[in-house]
Amino acid sequence: MIKIADVARAAQVSPSTVSRALTKPDLVAPETRERVLQAARQLGYQPNKLARGLRKQQSRLLGLIVSDILAPFHATLAKGVQDAAEKHGYMVFLFNSDEQPEKEARYLQELQSHWPEGLLIVPTAKTRQHLRNLRSAGSMPIIELDRTSGTPGVHAVLVENVLGAREAVEHLISLGHRRIGMVTGEPVITTAQERLEGYRQALKAAGIALDERLVANGYHKEEGGYAATLQLLRLPAPERPTALFVGNSEMAAGAVQAIRDLGLRIPEDISLVSFDDTRWAQLMEPALTVVAQPAYEIGYLACETLVSLLRQKAPAEGRILRLKTRLLIRHSTARPRED
Amino acid sequence: MIKIADVARAAQVSPSTVSRALTKPDLVAPETRERVLQAARQLGYQPNKLARGLRKQQSRLLGLIVSDILAPFHATLAKGVQDAAEKHGYMVFLFNSDEQPEKEARYLQELQSHWPEGLLIVPTAKTRQHLRNLRSAGSMPIIELDRTSGTPGVHAVLVENVLGAREAVEHLISLGHRRIGMVTGEPVITTAQERLEGYRQALKAAGIALDERLVANGYHKEEGGYAATLQLLRLPAPERPTALFVGNSEMAAGAVQAIRDLGLRIPEDISLVSFDDTRWAQLMEPALTVVAQPAYEIGYLACETLVSLLRQKAPAEGRILRLKTRLLIRHSTARPRED
DNA sequence: AAATTAACTGCAATCGTTGTCAAAAGCGGT
DNA sequence: ACCGCTTTTGACAACGATTGCAGTTAATTT
Numbered sequence: 001m002i003k004i005a006d007v008a009r010a011a012q013v014s015p016s017t018v019s020r021a022l023t024k025p026d027l028v029a030p031e032t033r034e035r036v037l038q039a040a041r042q043l044g045y046q047p048n049k050l051a052r053g054l055r056k057q058q059s060r061l062l063g064l065i066v067s068d069i070l071a072p073f074h075a076t077l078a079k080g081v082q083d084a085a086e087k088h089g090y091m092v093f094l095f096n097s098d099e100q101p102e103k104e105a106r107y108l109q110e111l112q113s114h115w116p117e118g119l120l121i122v123p124t125a126k127t128r129q130h131l132r133n134l135r136s137a138g139s140m141p142i143i144e145l146d147r148t149s150g151t152p153g154v155h156a157v158l159v160e161n162v163l164g165a166r167e168a169v170e171h172l173i174s175l176g177h178r179r180i181g182m183v184t185g186e187p188v189i190t191t192a193q194e195r196l197e198g199y200r201q202a203l204k205a206a207g208i209a210l211d212e213r214l215v216a217n218g219y220h221k222e223e224g225g226y227a228a229t230l231q232l233l234r235l236p237a238p239e240r241p242t243a244l245f246v247g248n249s250e251m252a253a254g255a256v257q258a259i260r261d262l263g264l265r266i267p268e269d270i271s272l273v274s275f276d277d278t279r280w281a282q283l284m285e286p287a288l289t290v291v292a293q294p295a296y297e298i299g300y301l302a303c304e305t306l307v308s309l310l311r312q313k314a315p316a317e318g319r320i321l322r323l324k325t326r327l328l329i330r331h332s333t334a335r336p337r338e339d
Numbered sequence: 340m341i342k343i344a345d346v347a348r349a350a351q352v353s354p355s356t357v358s359r360a361l362t363k364p365d366l367v368a369p370e371t372r373e374r375v376l377q378a379a380r381q382l383g384y385q386p387n388k389l390a391r392g393l394r395k396q397q398s399r400l401l402g403l404i405v406s407d408i409l410a411p412f413h414a415t416l417a418k419g420v421q422d423a424a425e426k427h428g429y430m431v432f433l434f435n436s437d438e439q440p441e442k443e444a445r446y447l448q449e450l451q452s453h454w455p456e457g458l459l460i461v462p463t464a465k466t467r468q469h470l471r472n473l474r475s476a477g478s479m480p481i482i483e484l485d486r487t488s489g490t491p492g493v494h495a496v497l498v499e500n501v502l503g504a505r506e507a508v509e510h511l512i513s514l515g516h517r518r519i520g521m522v523t524g525e526p527v528i529t530t531a532q533e534r535l536e537g538y539r540q541a542l543k544a545a546g547i548a549l550d551e552r553l554v555a556n557g558y559h560k561e562e563g564g565y566a567a568t569l570q571l572l573r574l575p576a577p578e579r580p581t582a583l584f585v586g587n588s589e590m591a592a593g594a595v596q597a598i599r600d601l602g603l604r605i606p607e608d609i610s611l612v613s614f615d616d617t618r619w620a621q622l623m624e625p626a627l628t629v630v631a632q633p634a635y636e637i638g639y640l641a642c643e644t645l646v647s648l649l650r651q652k653a654p655a656e657g658r659i660l661r662l663k664t665r666l667l668i669r670h671s672t673a674r675p676r677e678d
Numbered sequence: 679a680a681a682t683t684a685a686c687t688g689c690a691a692t693c694g695t696t697g698t699c700a701a702a703a704g705c706g707g708t
Numbered sequence: 709a710c711c712g713c714t715t716t717t718g719a720c721a722a723c724g725a726t727t728g729c730a731g732t733t734a735a736t737t738t
Contacts, residue, residue, distance in 0.1 A: 001454070001478075003724060014688050019726055029686060044472075046452040050393045051724035054693045059389065075414050079435060091449065094433045096418060110430065113385045115340070133383075139340075256622060280619030283595060342694055353718045358696055368716060390694035393723045 002045045011039040022047070053115065062090050062306065063116040065107055066145075067124055069096040071250060072278050073295050074122065077145060080299025081120055088307045090117075099220070101126035108134060116140065118306045120299075123149035125188045141309040143302045147190045148320070155309070156320045157302040161191055161275075164291040164325030165198025165245070166205075168273045171289070171327060172243045173206045176335050177271060180208075181232040181241035183251050185220040192220070195247050195275060214241055218251040225251025229258035233270070242336035243271035249278045249290075256284065267334035277328060286331035294323050341384045350378040361386070392454065401429050401645065402455040404446055405484075406463055408435040410589060411617050412634050413461065416484060419638025420459055427646045429456075438559065440465035447473060455479065457645045459638075462488035464527045480648040482641045486529045487659070494648070495659045496641040500530050500614075503630040503664030504537025504584070505544075507612045510628070510666060511582040512545045515674045516610060519547075520571040520580030522590050524559040531559070534586050534614060553580055557590035564590025568597035572609070581675035582610035588617045588629075595623065606673035616667060625670035633662050 008015045013032060021028045021036035028036070039045075053059045064081050066074040078094055085092045093111060097104040101124050108130055111119070119142045121127065127149035131142065144156040172180050182199045185192035196215070203210055213235065216228035225246060232241055246252040252274035256266070264270050266286060273289045274281065281288035301321065309316060347354045352371060360367045360375035367375070378384075392398045403420050405413040417433055424431045432450060436443040440463050447469055450458070458481045460466065466488035470481065483495040511519050521538045524531035535554070542549055552574065555567035564585060571580055585591040591613035595605070603609050605625055612628045613620065620627035640660065648655060 004726095005724080015725075016689080016727080017687060020687090023726080027686080032686080046448065048393075048454060048724055049452045050389045050398065050454060051693090052726075053389045054387075054393055054695095055724080055726050057693070069418055070411065070414050072409065072411075075409050079408055082435060091432065091453070093430065096421060109385065113388045114430070115387060115389060253618060253622060278619075279592060280617075280622045283592060283619045284622050285624035343696095344694080354694090355696080355718060355720095356716085359717090362696080366716080371716080387694050390723090391696075393693090393725095394695045394697085396723070 001048070002043045003048065004045070007036065007040045007043055007045050010043060011036045059115040059117055060090050061093060061114060061116045062303070063093045063095070063108075063111040063114075063119045063121075065095045065097050065104060065111075065119075065121045067097050067099045067122045068250075069094070073146075073249065073276055073293065076295035077122070077299040080296040080301075081303045082299075084300045084303035084307070090303075090307065097122075097124055099124055101130070105130050105133075117310055118142070120145060120302055120306060122146050125186070127151070141306055143306050143309075145298055145302050150190075153318045155305060155316075155318050157298050157305065157323070158191075158320065159293050159298070159323050159325050161194035161325075162198040162201065164275065164293075164327070165195040166202045167198075167325075167327045168275070168289075168291050169199050169202035169245055170206070171329065172245065172271060172273060172333060173202060173208070175243075175271065175333060177241075177243040178208055178336075179211075179214065179239065179241045180243045180245060181214040181216070183216055183218040183225055183228040183232070183244060183246040183255060185218060185247045185251065187217070189220065192247055199245055211239070213239060218247065218254065220248060220250060222250050222254040225254030226258045227254070229255040230262070233258065233262055233264065241270070243333070244273070246272065246274040249274055249276035249281065252276070252288065252290075253280070256288075266332050268337065271333040271336070273333055275325075282330075289330045289333045290328050292326045292328050294325075297323060340387070341382045342387065343384070346375065346379045346382055346384050349382060350375045398454040398456055399429050400432060400453060400455045401642070402432045402434070402450040402453075402458045402460075404434045404436050404443060404450075404458075404460045406436050406438045406461045407589075408433070412485075412588070412615055412632065415634035416461070416638040419635040419640075420642045421638075423639045423642035423646070429642075429646065436461075436463055438463055440469070444469050444472075456649055457481070459484060459641055459645060461485050464525070466490070480645055482645050482648075484637055484641050489529075492657045494644060494655075494657050496637050496644065496662070497530075497659060498632050498637065498662050498664050500533030500664075501537040501540065503614065503632075503666070504534040505541045506537075506664075506666045507614070507628075507630050508538050508541035508584055509545070510668065511584065511610060511612060511672060512541060512547070514582075514610065514672060516580075516582040517547055517675075518550075518553065518578065518580045519582045519584060520553040520555070522555055522557040522564055522567040522571070522583065522585040522594060524557060524586045524590065526556070528559065531586055538584055550578070552578060557586065557593065559587060559589060561589050561593040564593025565597045566593070568594040569601070572597065572601055572603065580609070582672070583612070585611065585613040588613055588615035588620065591615070591627065591629075592619070595627075605671050607676065610672040610675070612672055614664075621669075627671045628669045629667050631665045631667050633664075636662060 004015045004018050008018045018036050021033045068074050082092050095107040104124050122145045128151050131151050142154045148156045184196050216231050218224035218228040246255050275291045277290045277292035281290050343354045343357050347357045357375050360372045407413050421431050434446040443463050461484045467490050470490050481493045487495045523535050555570050557563035557567040585594050605611050614630045616629045616631035620629050
């Protein structure tokens with residue numbers, strides 16, 4: 001690799017001058033500058049970011065930990081973050097915790113040793129402890145995405161989960177459904193709590209009593225969604241739900257398969273709404289009614305916020321931003337059968 | 340941040356001893372070692388990777404550039420790479436070229452300045468030039484994924500595109516189809532070339548003349564797939580294909596929509612096979628017959644190969660590994676209608 | 679023409695870590 | 709008590725880039 005000394009030799013100046021010519025061009029004489037720039041170009045010089053970071057005590061690095069890079073929601077989130085980071089000259093270290101707290105802890109350690117200037121994270125169940133253990137956490141701004149860990153002083157960019165869920169369930173109610181089941185996620189995750197709360201509020205507002213048997217845990221995963229859906233649809237006829245609200249798209253995929261395996265038809269036999277939009281939700285037959293989240297915007301906004309936090313060095317107190325969801329009514333919801 | 344000098348002070352030893360206690364424990368006396376380790380633990384010391392990298396002239400960093408992180412295939416690829424990298428103590432810098440050569444060039448530059456020890460890349464149309472311009476490329480092992488750029492000396496991990504495509508088309512032929520259309524990707528991309536070649540071979544082996552009008556370019560994207568499919572299915576009846584082979588899943592999504600918009604039914608009116616398996620291909624009705632690729636394995640294997648290349652410092656000559664595809668026959672293919 | 683100022687450049691120290699070298703300390707044997 | 713040996717430790721110099729300070733030259737003013 002070409003280093004600054006090589007360029008200096010080629011341009012017949014000192015390393016200091018090369019450095020200045022490249023980073024503070026107006027401090028060096030025009031001819032010298034030209035000579036240096038040309039030499040640098042010719043040799044293909046690229047400043048070593050390790051050395052620069054060490055000297056300037058800044059890495060221009062951000063850490064991003066998502067909980068499932070294979071889920072389109074998270075991939076989109078990551079893209080938003082990266083695009084925003086790039087705009088401001090930051091690089092992003094992307095990790096995938098797979099919802100596993102141990103992995104998250106390991107990656108946080110690893111990340112820390114690379115001196116990131118800020119951290120963006122989709123927290124898992126143990127994030128709060130992990131962040132407490134991180135020494136540098138006090139100095140480094142942290143933004144949580146999609147969910148919160150409850151760590152004090154941390155910023156977050158989320159969506160209106162309660163409202164979004166409520167609108168989805170109200171849609172079902174307006175179609176005439178009364179027995180509406182919910183497949184929820186891990187109760188420790190705030191999105192699961194909030195979406196369940198929205199479900200509760202919608203029922204309450206419509207004067208429908210909450211039946212605990214109609215709420216099943218799908219643990220945020222496809223298999224869990226499958227199992228939870230089977231459980232709900234195998235209830236004896238009078239209690240069996242005529243519509244299902246599912247907490248995220250992974251579980252919704254399981255739900256669709258469970259419904260098919262039971263030989264039921266959507267929406268004739270059962271209506272289905274899910275949080276989170278995906279390609280398959282649009283392409284499946286019938287297209288799925290969903291609560292769409294602005295995933296890209298969440299990532300982008302979170303990163304913008306982080307960068308602006310880094311600009312003003314005063315460590316602002318934690319603020320929570322919430323973006324709106326949109327209920328996309330497609331063809332998986334209809335009036336309940338009259339029997 | 341705690342640095343080595345802080346630990347040294349706390350443990351009453353010199354910085355050198357701290358460094359040794361942490362990295363070469365058997366070179367320091369047991370009691371001293373304990374004292375140092377405890378001080379380090381207590382202070383939450385994390386070695387600064389920037390400084391270490393600078394001093395040791397190694398970054399333990401790998402670069403990964405994929406061409407579309409939102410596509411499940413690429414996300415899975417990335418996961419495979421990361422998992423393998425983590426196993427060997429490497430970090431991965433992930434970038435997304437969005438198939439745009441300029442972005443790729445920019446990221447390659449940016450990456451280079453972080454001193455990666457190796458590079459994994461899903462090449463775009465201009466990768467060959469970009470790599471030629473990279474000074475460090477000579478010293479740094481490079482592995483291409485999914486496609487090749489044709490850069491001499493570069494390693495690659497690909498799939499059996501010709502064979503996979505051929506099997507898919509042979510499947511259609513065995514069902515009785517004779518007019519089979521193909522929606523292909525950008526011709527500069529090797530996967531598109533190879534899959535087209537497989538299509539040709541299958542037709543030839545069955546004694547079916549190739550009709551150029553049955554091959555349409557979908558440019559690797561959903562919209563392109565939509566347009567190409569419309570074009571093929573609007574051919575006058577005698578030439579119109581009874582089956583379609585689509586070069587990747589993005590274009591397949593477009594194809595499905597085009598078919599629906601034309602009011603045709605799969606597989607009664609038209610059979611459909613696509614390269615690349617996805618969640619929606621499994622969930623759509625009817626489930627799509629596909630040529631599945633071992634995406635995770637490609638990433639994992641590529642990274643393993645890269646690491647082993649780094650271990651043995653002799654720069655081995657470029658080798659190409661090809662993994663097998665699997666034809667998953669589902670319900671989007673059937674005998675052609677007799678009319 | 680001398681004095682003052684401005685513009686430009688180089689020296690040397692620095693960031694945190696590691697490896698080399700040599701000094702110091704401990705040990706057993708004579 | 710002294711010698712040679714091993715074990716343990718610390719001082720110091722890098723790695724590559726940046727920057728405060730000081731020095732040199734040229735330009736401007738008196």
